[in-house]
Amino acid sequence: MSVAEEASGGRLESKLKSGGFAVTVEIVPPKVPSFAPMQTQLNIIKKLSEVIDAVNVTDNASANVRLSSLAVCKHLLDEGLEPVLQTACRDRNRIAMQGDLLSALAFGVRNFFCVTGDYITLGDHPMAKPVYDVDSIQLLQIFHGIRTNGTMASGVELKATTKSDLMKPHFLLGAAANPFADPVEVRVSRMGKKQRAGAQFIQTQCIFDLDRMREFMRLAVNAGLTTDLHVLGGIMPVKSARPLEFMRDNVPGMRIPEAVIQRMKNAQDPEAEGVAIAVETIHALREMPGISGVHLMTVNWHTAIEKVLEGAGFTDKGTG
Amino acid sequence: MFDHSKRKNFLVRCFTSLERLIKVGLFDCSMCGQCIVRSTGLVCPMRCPKQMRNGPCGGSVNGKCEVDTKKACVWVRGYERGNRLGSGMSKKLDWIQPAVDWRLWGTSAWLNVAQKITDINGHPMRKGEEGDSTKA
Numbered sequence: 001m002s003v004a005e006e007a008s009g010g011r012l013e014s015k016l017k018s019g020g021f022a023v024t025v026e027i028v029p030p031k032v033p034s035f036a037p038m039q040t041q042l043n044i045i046k047k048l049s050e051v052i053d054a055v056n057v058t059d060n061a062s063a064n065v066r067l068s069s070l071a072v073c074k075h076l077l078d079e080g081l082e083p084v085l086q087t088a089c090r091d092r093n094r095i096a097m098q099g100d101l102l103s104a105l106a107f108g109v110r111n112f113f114c115v116t117g118d119y120i121t122l123g124d125h126p127m128a129k130p131v132y133d134v135d136s137i138q139l140l141q142i143f144h145g146i147r148t149n150g151t152m153a154s155g156v157e158l159k160a161t162t163k164s165d166l167m168k169p170h171f172l173l174g175a176a177a178n179p180f181a182d183p184v185e186v187r188v189s190r191m192g193k194k195q196r197a198g199a200q201f202i203q204t205q206c207i208f209d210l211d212r213m214r215e216f217m218r219l220a221v222n223a224g225l226t227t228d229l230h231v232l233g234g235i236m237p238v239k240s241a242r243p244l245e246f247m248r249d250n251v252p253g254m255r256i257p258e259a260v261i262q263r264m265k266n267a268q269d270p271e272a273e274g275v276a277i278a279v280e281t282i283h284a285l286r287e288m289p290g291i292s293g294v295h296l297m298t299v300n301w302h303t304a305i306e307k308v309l310e311g312a313g314f315t316d317k318g319t320g
Numbered sequence: 321m322f323d324h325s326k327r328k329n330f331l332v333r334c335f336t337s338l339e340r341l342i343k344v345g346l347f348d349c350s351m352c353g354q355c356i357v358r359s360t361g362l363v364c365p366m367r368c369p370k371q372m373r374n375g376p377c378g379g380s381v382n383g384k385c386e387v388d389t390k391k392a393c394v395w396v397r398g399y400e401r402g403n404r405l406g407s408g409m410s411k412k413l414d415w416i417q418p419a420v421d422w423r424l425w426g427t428s429a430w431l432n433v434a435q436k437i438t439d440i441n442g443h444p445m446r447k448g449e450e451g452d453s454t455k456a
Contacts, residue, residue: 090370116377119369119387130370132375137374138419153419178378186399190375193416205378252379252386 010110012054022293029067056084063123086175088117096141113286115172144198152159206236226290237278279311323426353424356442359412361402373417
């Protein structure tokens with residue numbers, strides 16, 4: 001299966017296709033009926049819009065109720081930013097997810113990111129009914145069918161009326177990979193499945209274990225996956241050792257070496273050390289074969305976006 | 321989930337119960353009606369809380385499930401057993417399994433193969449279904 005030939009017209013796609021080093025930032029929508037809590041982060045992103053290619057909006061992240069990804073993506077478009085719409089298979093069936101894809105395309109969203117989603121019991125409504133009508137790979141296939149054949153999962157064609165022309169929307173498809181889950185060979189083969197299903201870019205889980213990341217990328221490059229697939233390394237700057245210990249114990253699929261936690265504990269200025277670790281990781285990723293960019297996840301520490309990108313040399317001229 | 325076997329005739333229900341008895345014992349089967357254990361290392365993927373049919377999610381670490389960290393990830397077991405069973409089985413692990421046809425939930429997978437509702441690999445053949453994606 002090949003990826004869609006025509007371009008989506010988005011900035012992220014042109015950056016990846018031109019061989020540049022892409023930078024994306026993650027937004028976790030607020031838990032209240034207002035866009036206002038995101039404004040600080042949006043202002044920082046807008047200030048750095050020369051460097052940041054796209055903004056990834058999570059879909060009820062960690063199974064917690066939040067503003068919908070679609071609504072926040074529309075808000076980002078209005079603010080002049082390029083959104084990536086995340087879709088989690090946990091909360092909706094194939095009818096709702098295809099409906100959201102069409103709605104987002106109508107608004108002008110050109111990047112989509114398919115995940116299966118953390119399990120419901122890990123979130124704030126553990127009593128809810130999990131959906132999982134399809135998994136992330138099957139969702140990629142369905143979305144890929146919409147853009148290559150103009151047909152939905154059922155085979156129904158994208159036509160306004162029976163006499164209208166068939167529509168084949170163009171968009172970029174992404175998926176997640178976790179190099180730190182076990183076993184590493186299965187992780188590479190699963191990333192290969194995602195590519196065959198239609199994924200063009202990959203965001204990895206937060207990278208703290210660089211040795212494991214190198215091993216994963218070596219296997220992926222050897223398997224020939226990185227010629228068509230653009231891998232963005234996940235970067236999460238932290239303020240202290242505490243969130244690291246919390247993530248190690250509570251967030252599924254995280255691998256944080258003891259050495260990194262000790263380094264944060266011993267640091268004179270933990271915030272500066274957190275930024276330094278993120279910057280070092282970005283430098284290491286730039287040297288790693290098969291890496292096409294980074295994806296910044298700063299949770300609530302928005303000023304770190306600027307510090308990390310500055311430290312990694314993105315805000316100077318001649319980057320990319 | 322609506323159990324579609326409930327609207328079948330008595331003989332079909334008897335046969336379905338027999339299949340249920342055997343497969344629940346062997347695989348902790350959920351009677352999805354489109355059995356793919358022959359391609360998943362003889363481990364039923366519907367035992368996964370997310371019912372992942374295409375490999376383990378990103379939450380499985382040290383071979384354990386993200387939902388219940390005391391339990392083994394069904395896919396880690398599937399890959400281990402599949403690779404032990406030879407290269408034919410490991411190749412099948414690399415297939416992309418199509419989306420589930422939930423109309424078959426609760427019905428007999430064996431009868432569905434016999435009636436050409438699914439193929440031998442458990443992939444639905446009815447209209448309103450994506451093509452065979454295993455040959456990608």
